[in-house]
Amino acid sequence: MSAPKKVFGIILAGGEGKRLMPLTADRAKPAVPFGGQYRLIDFAISNLINSGLRQVVVLTQYKSHSLDRHISQTWRMSALLDSYVTSVPAQQRLGKRWFSGSADAILQSMNLINDEKPDIVVVIGADHVYRMDFRQMLEAHIESGAKATVAGIRQPLALASQFGVIDADSSTGRIKQFLEKPTDAAGLEDSPHEVLASMGNYIFDADALIAAVEADGESPTSGHDMGGDIVPYFVDRGEAGYYDMKQNEVPGSSPRDRSYWRDVGTIDSFYDAHRDLISTLPIFNLYNMEWPIHSQAVNSPPAKFVRDSVGRIGNAIDSIVSLGSVLSGTHLERSVVGPWTLAGGGSTITDSVVFDHVHVGAGSRVHRAILDKNVVLADGATVGVDRERDLARGFTVTESGITVVGKGVFIER
Incomplete structure (x- = not known):
């Protein structure tokens, strides 16, 4: 042998x-x-x-x-x-x-x-x-x-x-x-x-x-x-x-x-x-435990979904939400949210990719966007909604309409 x-x-x-x-x-x-x-x-x-x-x-x-x-x-x-x-x-x-x-x-x-x-x-x-x-x-x-x-x-x-x-x-x-x-x-x-x-x-x-x-x-x-x-x-x-x-x-x-x-x-x-990750039967399945994708074990509490201060109930549809994130009265749909993301009351995140430690202010709207870590949206701010405004603010916008915001950017209303 x-x-x-x-x-x-x-x-x-x-x-x-x-x-x-x-x-x-x-x-x-x-x-x-x-x-x-x-x-x-x-x-x-x-x-x-x-x-x-x-x-x-x-x-x-x-x-x-x-x-x-x-x-x-x-x-x-x-x-x-x-x-x-x-x-x-x-x-x-x-x-x-x-x-x-x-x-x-x-x-x-x-x-x-x-x-x-x-x-x-x-x-x-x-x-x-x-x-x-x-x-x-x-x-x-x-x-x-x-x-x-x-x-x-x-x-x-x-x-x-x-x-x-x-x-x-x-x-x-x-x-x-x-x-x-x-x-x-x-x-x-x-x-x-x-x-x-x-x-x-x-x-x-x-x-x-x-x-x-x-x-x-x-x-x-x-x-x-x-x-x-x-x-x-x-x-x-x-x-x-x-x-x-x-x-x-x-x-x-x-x-x-x-x-x-x-x-x-x-x-x-x-x-x-x-x-490809977020559908009910995903094209790429992160949840295959027979062939796991390993990564750093984050010492964080579970994700949390709560009513906001005026009692609005949020929801999460066809999305992935990572540890440590708190979404208060937020509508989340077809998105991937990284660790320690905070989203305020009445905010909306749709068709987006959000990295870690992002703060989405109350009433803010994120659509078809990628937000790098430590991005902060002021209350009522928007990104991915108005292409021309996003370009004027120096954000990257692809021909297909995806807006990308770099690390640590503060987005005003």
């Missing part, structure tokens, strides 16, 4: 997240709150931990303080069993420069791989919302004999230009071509209206990954990107396999949320992903 393979996890969390501004004005993209009490990084780490990985590093760079703090306070593993999840900032080991790409981040952090001496390295991104059992992908990788395996998720052919697309050879299990945002992609053999889009999740034989990133580091023309440079390196050598997410069976998943994967790199996609 052969010894089990030693597997090491690397999460690439250095993304700046410009398209999520102003939510990333003071934090790295993977540290952006999501779903009330989580941060985006929690989905990546939870998937690896639930899959049995016990040695995981998170490579950070851009405005990483809150991300580093969250990881150190939340993801405390047993040192007795040599288990850890730890953040590793850019160390400038190859000169006085920052990471110039995701592949360069691994190259500059090669000491981490050398110290652990794994057989296999799992490399994933930090800013997608999904569940995945990586044990199944690991088994497929080992059985295939490929040096690299790329996870793919089926997406409509019409959206091919938004993704890196895997041109798959179903007879060999290998990748024929890796196409970066193609405008003329062909559909899959068994589903002509779909393509196999890269999820940004990779599994490598450790020695092959080391050789690839070292060769990439010496190339003056490389963009030093995992998808744009490292995957094509293996494809050209005939050593890149693919894994169809359709095969992945996550414990506790239902036909409705099976194979859910959402890139939340824009304000609109971030907002839409929250909409």
Whole structure:
């Protein structure tokens, strides 16, 4: 009986997240709150931990303080069993420069791989919302004999230009071509209206990954990107396999949320992903206890719903409300509310995402908005109701009409 393979996890969390501004004005993209009490990084780490990985590093760079703090306070593993999840900032080991790409981040952090001496390295991104059992992908990788395996998720052919697309050879299990945002992609053999889009999740034989990133580091023309440079390196050598997410069976998943994967790199996609959480039968189910999404255990009292000072009764419909929040005579509908939110009498919150420690004054109205932490609405104030006024006040408003208010802003009536 052969010894089990030693597997090491690397999460690439250095993304700046410009398209999520102003939510990333003071934090790295993977540290952006999501779903009330989580941060985006929690989905990546939870998937690896639930899959049995016990040695995981998170490579950070851009405005990483809150991300580093969250990881150190939340993801405390047993040192007795040599288990850890730890953040590793850019160390400038190859000169006085920052990471110039995701592949360069691994190259500059090669000491981490050398110290652990794994057989296999799992490399994933930090800013997608999904569940995945990586044990199944690991088994497929080992059985295939490929040096690299790329996870793919089926997406409509019409959206091919938004993704890196895997041109798959179903007879060999290998990748024929890796196409970066193609405008003329062909559909899959068994589903002509779909393509196999890269999820940004990779599994490598450790020695092959080391050789690839070292060769990439010496190339003056490389963009030093995992998808744009490292995957094509293996494809050209005939050593890149693919894994169809359709095969992945996550414990506790239902036909409705099976194979859910959402890139939340824009304000609109971030907002839409929250909409996926709140229906009676959600497209993405946070309440799957067989594959839990772990996060920091907040020491807070339960959420509370009370009449306001004049006896008005509030209600909450198709919404998520986090610990510590108190809603007094508030109408809440189709929204996600973060911890320690206070909403005054007669206020209305609809179709919105509210981060932690937000104060919504009496009679205020919030509609189709994202409010960052510590935002305060004066009594009778509005946001998301008048597009022109929101723009005049310096708020971000997307073309679809979602208003975003940055951290700590006071909104006058």
